[in-house]
Amino acid sequence: MTTEDTSAVPSAHGDLYDLHDAALAGMRKKGPKPLARALRFYAEDMDHEGTDLTEAALREVLSTAHTDHALLWLWRRQLADWDFDSRAAWTDTEPRTEERRAAIHAGLGLEPETRKVLDTLIPVSKLTGPVVISREFTPWRGRREQQGHHWYWPRYAELLARKGWDADAVANLDEAAERVVERLADPTAEQPYQSRGLVVGYVQSGKTANFTGVIAKAVDAGYRLVIVLGGTLNLLRAQTQRRLDMELVGRENILRGASEVESDYAADEAWVQDKFLRHGGLPSTRGAFDIIRLTTRDNDYKPLAQGIGALEIEKREQTLPLYDPRNLRHSAARLMVVKKNKSVLAKLVKDLKKIGPLLSEIPVLIIDDESDEASVNTTSPSKPDANRTAINEKISELLQLMPRAQYVGYTATPFANVFIDPSDTEDVFPRDFILSLDRPAGYMGVQDFHDLDSAIPPEERTFANSQEKAHVRDVRKEDEEDDVCLREAMDMFVLTAAVKVYRECAGPEPLGTGHFRHHTMLVHESRLQRDHRELAAKLLRLWYDGGYAGPSGRERLRKLYDTDVAPVSAARADGFAVPADFEELAPHIGAAWMRIGGNENPVIVVNGDQDIERGEADFDRRGIWKILVGGQKLSRGYTVEGLTVTYYRRSAGNASTLMQMGRWFGFRKGYRDLVRLYIGRGETLGAKEVDLYEAFEAICRDEETFREQLKQYAVLIDGRPQITPAQVPPLVSQHLPWLKPTSREKMYNARLVEVRSPGKWEEPTAYPKTSAALRHNTGLWTPVLDGLSTETAAFTYEGGGKSHRFSAFTDFLAPGDLMPLLRSLKWQTGQQFEPHLAYLEEISKSPRQVDDWLVLAPQHAGSGRRAAIGSSDRSFSWFSRDRRRGPLFGAISEPKHRPAALRIAGAVPSCGDPTTERYVAERRGVVVLYPLVESGVEAGGRLDPGQVVMAFCFVAPYSAEGSDSRVVRFTTVDSSREDQAIIHV
Template sequence: MMNTDIIVNMALVALPPDRVPTEDEIREIVERLAPVYGSDESIKAQVLSKLLTRCLVKMDTGFALVEKHVPWVHARRPEIEPYYWDRFKQWLQRQGWPAGVLSGLDRTTDDVLDLLGNPAELNTWKRRGLVMGDVQSGKTATYSALICKAADAGYRFIILLTGTIESLRQQTQARLDEGFVGFDSSELLKRNRRDLRVGVGLIDGRRQATVFTSSSADFRSTTLDTLGLGLNALREPAIVVIKKHTKILENLRDWLRSYNTTTQSGAIDIPTLIIDDEADNASINTNDENSDPTRVNERIRELLTLFRRTTYVGITATPFANIFVNPDDQDGMLGDDLFPRDFIYTLQAPTNYFGPRRIFMDDSGSALHLRSIDDAAAAIPFKHRPNFKVTALPGSLIKALHIFLVANAIRDLRGEGPTHRSMLVNVSQFTGVQSGRGPDDPGVEGLLRAELERTQTAIRSFSSLPPATALDNATIAALHAAWEEEYRDCGFDWPTVQGALRNAVLPVTTIAVNQRTGPRALNYKAHKDTGLRVVAVGGNSLSRGLTLEGLVVSYFRRSTKMYDTLLQMGRWFGYRPGYEDLCRVWLPQDAIDWYGHISDATQELRSELKRMYRLRRTPKEFGLAVRASPDSLLVTARNKMRTAKEITRVISVSGEAFESVELHARAKPLLDNWSQIKSFVEAAESTTGVSEIQPSGPRLMRGVHRQVIADLLRNFKVPETEFRFQPDAIAALLDRMPTGLMEEWDVAIPEGEGDPIQIGHRKFKRLKRKVRMDPPGVLEVSGAKRRVGSRGVEKAGLTVDEAEKARRLAHEAEVEMAAEEGRKKKLPEEINVADKFYRAVRSRPLLLIHVLEPELAMSQEDFSGGEDCPGLPDLGEGALVAIGLSFPRLDAGITQTLARYKINVVKWREIFSSSIELGDDDDFEEEP
């Protein structure tokens, strides 16, 4: 099969490098190259598809919330020689970056540079900002470009703070060697070094940034002392790439104090840029506001005090924790030097980004890329000890492996050539479980290696036989089943795929990636000419920062409900040119639901950023608004879990929706809730002033008084684990609201397809819903994104004009999102309007009563049994009932729209702490 990538690269050379080519120009180039591929129509179609996909990708500039600031870049442009940026841009062009994306990166980093301090300004300045991107969306390239431009503009010293794991630091160092330094840093810090140019150094090596760390060693002051290196003597900018480790930060601090201070005050008078990659990890002060800051946070702040002119830029895809610096003190957050008080810049991902929205927020509900793990508990329980012995692999993991192997064959058939291909397996945080402990305990990686070798043996023996004969072999039959189930419509029939298996699968290997195997276990660079095909088994080393090249299949089974942790574990996000349709992500169902919920929450965060940008708000105002969101509660509890017993937080209900997703699993509180609902409906039916509206849709009563709603909420019982919906707190808020505000409510009772039940003077068909025991003693009403009500349920009570206005808002959002994602926008009538748009036009608050017909979605994954909750409780003539609340945006004073929530952190710790990755397991590196 001809390597179509070779033809694509020939075409790219012929296309204009400095602008986005037109579709006609692309088609013309493909026709001119016909002699190369012999006018083969199938190859021509593949080449054209790849070129259109690559060349028509674009990246828009982002937007920023900014405190008062004087722009400076344009005024200084005549004097700035873009040496470092020009050669990095050329390097990216050679890596095949589309012109539209490169142009967007150029404009975006100009925008961010303009928000930094002006290095030509001699007066003291200290700026603090945050750049928010997407997980695996190219943030490294963005801050590499920013470093290049900052160096060109006059920044003399750059400190890049990576995560807490040495392998990730080394990966980042190697990328900066290629994109900024231009030389192999492992050679630069040797007395007898070799001149090993890499990356941009191969384009132009006339000038060279100084590097104080290397791809083999973190910061060591003794090395610099031996070589006689110091900041004051350098003509070119210097860079250090260091882990966020207390001792290393102290070493850098002490060296700077001892050898580089230049003013009488002891400060260093060199324009300095500190970039904090993964700024939500380790940097944030999670201690009580009356306590000393955490050690890493304190050391970073100490570094900042050493310089007279500094800019600190946090880089993260999950900024929840960064917004919560000093989360209990709304004014005191500006006292922390890491709060982004000067700017928050939101990056726009390129239109070909394969991210959470594409995977977890698909309105069609097809879930093309997602597969549920429901058979792994017996082989690898969620909770297990470091010495747990894995004796067999779950059937779903073996199936995932087969799918990965078949996908390799398809990618070969598509003419990709020697590209990297990866499969991720993350099922335990313990290195012993991942790597094994010897022949009698091979671990997950050893068992997968044995399964892979059996498969390779079968392919070597049978794949060249006619399909009818080959399929008599169980392994070939299993591979055929994987093709049949997942890739039947991939463009190649089974005989063709079977014929490609030998060359596709025999090079595949397995590797454990963790502290034990060392930071260079996963070495794509060593296989750049042939492409590495690998099944990578790991834990925390695969959970944050590490990029798996050519990732096709992910098998992830870890338990956490933290927004930032869960998103950062999603190594499957990124760019999948030409093989996005082959990608599969295996997750437990509860993780799928949580990812959907978190994707929504993250998108809402971005929407709020954009709204406040349009209103010209500041970072402080955004920080306060986000803190008042109910979705902030899990982050708050995590920040405080080490010290506090109980947290009180103030939460805004303005424009928010609440549902009782979690219910008690015992009969008595459920029957009490049912009794309260029945009494409430019967009383409303007989109350003067309450009218029953009969449009299409759910039963609707209008004019129910606010105090009656408050009384119902006060008597409706939910578990302590239900952090987002606390009916007592909302009832107290309604009690203290002034006369005239939210006095009259709409009450709707949606109808489903279940068995009918009497409520008030009418019978209703109940809503069929799956529920899980999670944790034991709690019924979680499941479904995509942790929702009880169906999409569009908050339309109840709106007028025709209001519903049409909501549809217009939804269409405006769709047009904007389609432009960001580079796809055709949906027509207004094709849009499935999200409830947030109905909420945005609502004039009266809405109470929803959901009468449920539950089905227990229980397996060993969800519930291990026990006396506390052996199954669904028997409610006799009663019913399981949940409630929802939909609040309009409120213009009243802020004190009138805030509810005071309490979080029992002791209970929170019992439920969540055993599953949260806080760095206390074998796979977390804290030592240098």
Template sequence: MKDINKKIIKAVSPIVEFALMEFENPSLEERDEIVRAKVKEFLSEHIEGKVSSAMLAQVNEEQIVSTIRISTCKWDYKVQVISDPTNHIAWLTEEKKSGWSYWPSYAEYLEGYLDDSTIENLDDSTDRVIEQLEDPCRNESWDRRGLVVGHVQSGKTGHYTGLVAKAADAGYKIIIVLAGLHNNLRAQTQLRLESGFLGFETDEDGETGRSIGVGNIRAPGIKPNAATNRSEKGDFNKSKAKSIQGISPEEKPWIFVVKKNKSVLEHLLNWIKKRVTDSEDSETGKAIVDKLPLLIIDDEADNASVDTKEQVYTQDDEVDSEHNPTAINSLIRQIMHVFSRKAYIGYTATPFANVFIHNKNETKREGKDLFPNSFIVNLIASSNYVGPSFVFSEKGQRLFTRSITDNVDNKDAPEIGWMPNKHKSNHIPLYESQAILPPSLKEAIHSFILACCTRRYRGDGDEHWSMLVHVTRFNNVQGIVSEQVSTYVKSLKQKLARGIGQEDILDSMRELWNRDFKKVNEALLPEDNVEEREFNIKNFDIKCLPEFDVIEENLLSVLNEIRILTINGLAKDALMYEEFKEVGLKVIAIGGDKLSRGLTLEGLMTSYFLRASKMYDTLMQMGRWFGYRPRYLDLCRLYTTDDLTEWFSQIAIASEELREEFDIMVAKNQRPHEYGLKVQSHPGLLVTSPLKMRAAKEFKLSFSGDTSETVAFSNVADIIKSNTSAMEALINDIPPNLITKSGYSHTNYESKFNGIIFDGVKSDLVINFLEQYQTHPDSYKSNSSLISKFIEQMNSVGELTNWTIAIAGGDKSNQTFSLGDITLHASRRAKLLTSDDRKISIRRLLDPKHELLGTTELQYQEALSLTVQTWKNQGMQGEQPSFPKNTNIRYVKGKGLHANRTKALLILYMLEIRNKNQLEPDNKNLVPAFGVSFPASNSGVKVPYIVNNVLQQEWNLEYGGSE
């Protein structure tokens, strides 16, 4: 964006904010009119006729309007906190902050990039985090360990840069940022901290370079010390350790940006022991650092920092003090153990592994483990964040995901083809026996080129444009893929430049433009029904597309700008965003592990993804396509397999469930270890590698306060028939006098339940049904055998003995079905695509409002009150909720003022499975399905789940190699 446009945005934004204050809750249309009017007014009074014609030509009114519109619509960095105040003294006051300089300069620096409200929210949320630490001036020993949970590609680096600035202002003297596993990610983090905190460039000789970022804002004498530099080899090493003689309490703060690497951390630990220790532990005689407070910020804290070695615990849950942790975990903890005053904050979007850490772990050499005992902070994504629940909603999948089916030769030979799921490091990618790209990857490249041309048309020509190709973890295979992509892109350029053979290319791109791009754009920009849009598209400022002729004129010039880079441990390529910040880097990035964590792909529009994994956190972190997509959301595409789309969909659901559990704990003032216990027993099993769960063979699961719904089904006729019989047997066994009513209406729930309800059913009938029903092997969360065992164990403590059973009815246009003497219309669900013909998958089964069945009026009101309280805690905008969240319904049923833990809810469905807009059902046989809603419980009852050796080996393989 040109400098004059940035200056106009900075000047007009506060004018718009002031104007919007006159409206209590302006509609999107009112907001749009205000923004446009104020921009036009400013241009008329201050720009037109008062600047040179050359400068006036650079003014882009539409871009100014859209940027301000987006900034005034979003809310960033709202937070939720659960904390343990044990041994913590509140300390952060306005008086304490009065002499700060690092944070004010960072806030002023951000004014060139963010609107005032976003900076204010960042200020507030970083205050909420740093106040959970200890006052660095508190002289007695203290130890604070916490976790900040953000979203993938949501601005965590910007957040912890603000935290670093405030920590330095407060008096932390040694600040260590653990920045991933690879040199390029460490260097990227160093660059960002140079602009946002250090204020100067660093070079390999340790010399201070020219002032940049905050260095051009704050007073010249205010300058922290850098122990590492921006070069690829600028990490802390033996040479650097020799050059830094020591640190005194009077010195300016030192910052170390280091990899999570055994050698690097050993050098750092040895240097601290030799040059920084200043006292001795009175009990052990160990040399310690007493005068310098330490802060460690662990970026991607779930990666490498967690001890994955199996541990032995006694029956009383006592830990082994002689346990030998994994190297990285051990060294991080040893560094902390040297300091008497220290704080650790992990940042991650996937906190599963971190809360699986045993909260009592402690060893003699390392001290306490990295469980966030002190606090967990949940960063709430802004309204214009594109996350899993957005992309993998039913509508999101239809708009943004594209199916890859040509990575293998055929279904009967899944190990043969261009890039089968299971392949070795010597694999040669061949499509139809030729070393060429499959059609799906060619189309993805065409999609990227069309997206680039559109962004140029929209005035974003000097922005970064990126495409991700992530299909294998093996460096050698990545190299071959890179050669094939380069060859194909080169052939496109040659044909378009010479005009020979270009017709086929133009016809293909024109067809893709009309079939895909125009339809997606039109779907996001309907002329009416603005209030009914699933996505609040004004937050992304989508514009209409030009005709293809306009795109065609730019194809060759855009192709000439695109670079193909291989990003892995063997390649010399690097993502040179900083080098191209004035004109924008246009890149197709091909890689594996180095692209899967932390490393940001700026302006990512097209992703081609084949990496198979069943670990929630691994898949989530590989999702580089999440993030912010202002002005180009309609151009973004994710090419992946149907199976991975299904997995991501389930991940999105599980992640949202856990965040909702977090909200309840905030409202109820609970402690971090309680959240850890909840996540550890969550029945969405594959949240992380079992190595990180510290259990080699067995997991303990609880369904309390959760739902279980069948979303994966066998497509084998005999199994469908058997499950239908199990359901019919259940209904026949229920005494007819238990039917309560044929329709259901809650006082505050006007929609009627279109089905039959039985109340007071004994649990043995439910257990028997679940034992007879055969769930699909992929139904990890709705395993009928596990659920039946769980109910049996809950019965032994007097819970879940009394059930409400409902049979859901669907629309009258659907087929009818009979269970015993009951006849209803089937429910309809959309079929998700899958590569397995023997399997049927849907996104969700339960209608959220069905969980109100069996809820009393008092429970309803309490759940609604808790929902509103959470909404207020989050600082949300708009109308307050009028319907309780389902997690809150389950909570009050089991732990509320009017709890009844003997009651639970089973809902039965008969499903018509259809593809979108399909007139006839996809399956001739109706598919029987069930959902269970369990009340929350304090019983602590869990059921064991055994992982077989084959699955164990698959998980180990996934984590067994890296670049």
């Protein structure tokens, strides 16, 4: 129920609703005012003087109301608006805090009992809001009430509420969209400016909703040409067009006076069911402006008839430029959704060139969906006379043609975008802002399939406390000869289908779910079409041999239900109906089987646009209960609706590509407990065997590290940004040596000057390769080795269900002894250690933040792999490591050595080990030495100083945070100035 739906409210309550609606509406611009006074005014004005206006009456209605009661929804929406408002002139409290809510209550003059009821029913949102890394910009949105209209955004927000979005989610979207629009150029400004930004969401997490909100706010503000680059597939472009037409453009703008049957959506189920937005008439007849579509669902951009008439935006005042508010207020906006295709974009560029001088007056917004695909120039800048890649060149031409064009890219895998050369003025580097969206409520992402840093020991994990146990099933090579895992995945698909049918029969929420329009299984093993055909044939054979209507099939399903589906749903059904036993579910298996294979075609192969365009896999046009087989076409923007079971064995060489293949991420309302991922362990990538599940965990860590650092650096220092988008590339991490963040040709740009790492394990890997450099380093470390204790100390750290034990020689070094050594070391790639050295130098200066460094030289438990090093006659344990990334080593350390070192530096709590605790001190750091021997090097009783790599790791004291609030400093290499550097201090 929304503000437009009060039919279910008793008349007395209806009067109360009308009064509160009017009173709160009068406060929206100026903030909360005394509620009692406003209610008395509107009661007299609206002839409701007999209505009980006391707060006691309000409390009684709210306390007994259904969650969708109109009055409760009204208050939920208004409190969310005030809670989220980051520009509130009526208070200096921070948004989404208890202090902000207290200020709202005080402004309304509410009694303590009313405050308590509202806070209980409508708690302060825990959403953190978007994170923005931005250049400084000139604010202009404070004048938005005086310029332009307020038409399309309010209607879009109301539509989202009618679709079931809660008030917090709508308010959060409002704030995120506003953070983007305020960083675009003022569309009425005399001086043109092109803002370029990037919005980072999650895979299949609602990025389209955000850019729809941005478009709504932008056209309200005065942008009059919107170009949406809608992916590289016809279906993706059509899906985006339909979504914008349904939720933003609306029926009247689509029809423009034509009859309903003439609409390109006349046969669309949502059109027939009246789910497309209505404006109540053409917006231009109601004091606003129209949106004219230059593309439709079925038609991409085509050369326009009668020259360029459809793109020539009318001007009421011919002597004034189009961007003057007196013209913008009365001109219609144009919208086109264009596929990222060279020939299509070429047609658009050709038509735009015909407009002439007017083109320089049009405020333009370009939205680039999946902006890391096709849009980025992948030609190496080092190549002489290098040409841009095709799509990038056309986007560049669009930006050059339209000086008032704003470019906003959207992606869930941002690494390619932030590695663009920021000095390339013709490219799409997000020089003005990078905005990271909140993880939406109800979204299943990587974290929902991994037990990241869980404190629960593996042997104690259950379906209730472990994401992996609940949702992930291993696919191992040894099980594949007889299709054991594939058969089980198909059985799971049938079982979960039956549970969905059961829930449909259980009625509306909270137990039931209504109708499940889609139920799908995705099988992704290869990108090759011949493999898809073979796999489809195998799936058909398994389907028809499954015996789902007979005793053998039912027995398999019973066993799988009892051992897997039932216990997981018992722990995770979240209130939705769960059969008491298999017998209660069994009657629904036949109905589920018929929905999947009733037309004798349970499998759909999707490996080309034509498969999608003929409607077999078009989720907008029909309900689909099928098994989908495919490769690239099932990745990157293509949403597999109703996806419940995934069978995945396809690897990739970089994180961006692999993450986009994770179609199992998304919203799973009503069947979250039924989601299963069958994923390959021990798959082959080239000549390498990889663990796909481990790879996705590594991606998750890379992604979360990136987002957490953005959040940390988004905090302003003295009112100014800590970092700008040009300084973001060094924040991208890589947790697996073989899994790069993005393709190699997209990885160039900036260099880190300093990174502060108090209490963090740091592991330099760029050690030299030449004998002279290795000999030099060994000579520096030899006195340290000679000074180590003659007896080892036994360190233990218990945590996470594991016991970490090792023995090590020890010694202490003063900062004055360690720093000259570190300064003198030679490196293969000095840039890797320089940022750390800068930090260590800073904390070693006065006022010093480190008193001393504990040196640990871990020793093997056995007598093997020991040798004398350098001039010392003592023998030490050495470690075998290889350079896995060119000149760089992979991991240096051993996991068992890290917890004790972190504890000594104060980064983790005590586990009670007396030896470890004896070394703990507040301002103490730890250096751990690892003499390395590479493959092919002879290791006898004495190591040649020119062949041993004296590697080390370190943990700075947890308290050593540096001299100010900054976390990083960078050098941004500007390719237009060759080897010169711009230093950001």
